[in-house]
Amino acid sequence: MDRTAEKPESRSSFGPAFFFLPPRRRRALSAVYAFARLADDIADDPALPAAEKRRRLGELAASVEALYAGDSGGPISYLAGPVREFGLRKEHFLLLIEGVGMDADPRRYWNMDDLKAYMYRVASAPGLLVLPVFGAAGGDLPRFAENMGYAVQLMNIIRDFREDADMGRVYIPEEDLRAFGIAPGRAAASAGTPDFVELMKFEAGRARGFYREACLAARGASGLFPAFMMGELYLAQLAKLERDGFSGGRPRAGAAGKAAAAWRAFRRIC
Numbered sequence: 001m002d003r004t005a006e007k008p009e010s011r012s013s014f015g016p017a018f019f020f021l022p023p024r025r026r027r028a029l030s031a032v033y034a035f036a037r038l039a040d041d042i043a044d045d046p047a048l049p050a051a052e053k054r055r056r057l058g059e060l061a062a063s064v065e066a067l068y069a070g071d072s073g074g075p076i077s078y079l080a081g082p083v084r085e086f087g088l089r090k091e092h093f094l095l096l097i098e099g100v101g102m103d104a105d106p107r108r109y110w111n112m113d114d115l116k117a118y119m120y121r122v123a124s125a126p127g128l129l130v131l132p133v134f135g136a137a138g139g140d141l142p143r144f145a146e147n148m149g150y151a152v153q154l155m156n157i158i159r160d161f162r163e164d165a166d167m168g169r170v171y172i173p174e175e176d177l178r179a180f181g182i183a184p185g186r187a188a189a190s191a192g193t194p195d196f197v198e199l200m201k202f203e204a205g206r207a208r209g210f211y212r213e214a215c216l217a218a219r220g221a222s223g224l225f226p227a228f229m230m231g232e233l234y235l236a237q238l239a240k241l242e243r244d245g246f247s248g249g250r251p252r253a254g255a256a257g258k259a260a261a262a263w264r265a266f267r268r269i270c
Contacts, residue, residue, distance in 0.1 A: 020226060028082035028133045035076060036096060036126055043100035053104040057097050064093045086132040095125035106168040108184070111175040116150060124149030127227065139221025144214050148227055151210035155234045158203055159241060162191050172203065192247065200246040204238055211235065
């Protein structure tokens, strides 16, 4: 499939913000999104053994190296234009590949610092990639991208806990599981219990704390509306999950929800 033809709005909460960008920025965002989906799909393919996933991700990393060495005709040639036009940095693509590679084998996260190393790669690094595409300037953009990445990824982890646990992936740090009386080896079976609900409330508070840090870092910045649009959509999902007692299911934002998120994002940057 030609991944440059995939649109962010078709598979991502980032979609609604996409439409607020001018065409050249949309095209660049589509290219970055296509790359991220390519890496993620390799790591998530249940038909591939871990060794094959690592091999393919290694090939993808080699393609990034080749692109920055001047070879624009490889499988990710669609990135050549955005890289030139917006000054996208090689290390952020490579960090993303490292991050999804951490999902190739089930692993444990001992504490929040351990988890943040993963979240930085799979969420903060992509944020750093797209900020130039948005035309972001001012503020403390590295701190903004870091904390917005942590906030959004942790909200993802909360939302997808059951689905991930069924695949043998438990991202909640073992330190937190134990603090709430949940044995790490029985984390999947704990879903829906009172201890589980209290743990999810605790992690939700952490996610909101990262979001507040991102907002502080955004003071004096411009061009962040698309990022805040995505963030507000995730916050709305998190609030719905809490109201439902973290009972599962993936909340969806209808037209009214997206409009409300756009208004809240607009207020964040005013």
